[in-house]
Amino acid sequence: MRKNIVAGNWKMNKTLCEGKSFIEELKSTLSGKQLRCEVIIGAPFIHLASIAELATDSPIGIAAENCADKAEGAYTGEVSAAMVASTGASYVILGHSERRAYYGETDQILTEKVKLALANGLTPIFCIGEVKEEREAGKHFEVVEQQIAQALFSLSAEDFGKIVLAYEPVWAIGTGLTATSDQAQEIHAHIRSFIANKYGAQIAEDCTILYGGSCNAGNAQELFSRPDVDGGLIGGASLSVEKFLPIIEAF
C-alpha cells in the first residue's frame, strides 16, 4: 500500500539545541492527533541520535540528509549508512538537487548510496527534478526518466519497492515558485507509468511519490489532493512547527 508522507528537510539549519526543541514541540503538538500521513524530519547528521531519541514513542520518523557512498574506512569526514542507522534514524534523503549541484553527486555515486542505505535498513527518499531551462525546453519528463533509470534501475524489484521518490523541480526549491498541482500531477503520473514499464503496475502503484519545492500551508492541500501526489518534502516551511503542522494536517 502506498503511504502518504510529509517529510521536513532542515538542510543546514538549526543548532542541536534548536533541533531538539523543535522535536519536543512537534511531538507534544502531534500527541493525541489522528494523523493521515507519516511524519518525517530530515536533519543534519550531528542531530540524529539526540532527536531520534526524543522522537521515540511519537509518530515522528527521522531522516539523515545524506550518507556516504562507501561502507567504511579511510574517508575522513564522511558518515556511512550504517552510522546513520545506528543513531535510530530510519530514512535518508539522497540525490537532493543541492547535493547534485554543489557536491558533484552523480547517478553512479547515488546508486552506491542507495544500495548502502538499503543494505543498512534505511529507506531512501530519492530526489529527482529538472532545472528551469530543462522545464522551459520541455525536457522535464526526459530528465526525471534519466535520473531514475540511471541511479535506480539496477535495483531488484524488491529493493526498488522500498524507495520513496521525491519530485522536486529545482526552479521551485526555495524560490516561492511552486509547481501548479496540474504540473505536479502530470509529472508524478508520468513517473509512475515509467516505473510501471520497468517494474510492473503493482510496484508503481505502491510507490510513494512526494512533491517538493516551496510547498507550504497555502498550497499543500491542493497539491496533496491530486491522485499521484503522495505528500511533500518540505524545506523552508519545516523550520517551525507553526508552519509545518498545517502541511501535516493538509491530509
Ligand code: PGA
Ligand atoms: P523548499 O525546499 O520547501 O524550501 O522549497 C524543498 C527541498 O529542497 O526539499
